[in-house]
Amino acid sequence: MLWIHPLFQFMTAILSLYVLSLGFVRFKANHFSFKSNTAFPWQEHVKYGKFVHIFWMSGLVLGLYVVGSTWGQNGITATHYWVGQSMMLCIGGGYATGWFMDNNKQERRYLPIAHAIFNTMAVFLALIQMGTGFMVIREFLL
Ligand code: HEM
Numbered sequence: 001m002l003w004i005h006p007l008f009q010f011m012t013a014i015l016s017l018y019v020l021s022l023g024f025v026r027f028k029a030n031h032f033s034f035k036s037n038t039a040f041p042w043q044e045h046v047k048y049g050k051f052v053h054i055f056w057m058s059g060l061v062l063g064l065y066v067v068g069s070t071w072g073q074n075g076i077t078a079t080h081y082w083v084g085q086s087m088m089l090c091i092g093g094g095y096a097t098g099w100f101m102d103n104n105k106q107e108r109r110y111l112p113i114a115h116a117i118f119n120t121m122a123v124f125l126a127l128i129q130m131g132t133g134f135m136v137i138r139e140f141l142l
């Protein structure tokens, strides 16, 4: 049980890098008129983006549950706990903007940037979570 959350979140962090790489194709085309042979795979980006967001949220709930039920109190992982909470703001903003753009397709300038900032921040924080997560493993699991 203790190992499900770290493994699950590790795989999600890798998937989020893939989704970011798909988004980067769009970013270059939207803001730098970058001519590329690669088209933005809209449906694939949205599908895997949704997976990442759902996995992050359910992973957070699982992490909280495991820590609470095993050690009786949440927050003992300190930085890992707080970075995890702050990721939720980025996920909320990233999902809402992505959902809106997917359901109201038109040319846009600023909303994609807000979406890119929220989600890139979330990916960055997930990579920090890898580092702090391995420290939690060393401290509490091994
Ligand atoms: C880890 C998750 C995600 C990352 C890292 C990510 C990243 C990005 C990036 C960098 C762009 C280009 C923005 C720009 O041109 O400035 C983009 C575009 C887009 N994303 Fe995401 N995204 C994620 C999840 C999602 C989700 C869950 C949805 C839908 C529910 C979504 C829908 C879209 C759409 C529709 C666009 C095209 C917007 C446009 O050019 O009009 N994304 N994404």
Ligand code: HEM
Binding pocket: 001, 002, 003, 004, 005, 006, 007, 009, 010, 011, 013, 056, 057, 059, 060, 062, 063, 064, 066, 067, 068, 073, 074, 075, 076, 077, 078, 080, 081, 083, 084, 085, 087, 126, 129, 130, 131, 132, 133, 134, 136, 137, 141
């Ligand atoms: C590779 C990445 C990650 C690793 C290795 C990792 C590792 C861990 C470990 C070992 C625990 C203790 C409970 C358990 O063993 O199940 C934990 C708890 C937790 N994790 Fe992660 N984690 C990672 C990513 C994330 C991410 C991305 C989030 C947020 C979306 C997150 C949020 C949490 C929370 C909120 C707790 C409970 C902390 C507490 O109550 O003190 N983790 N994590």
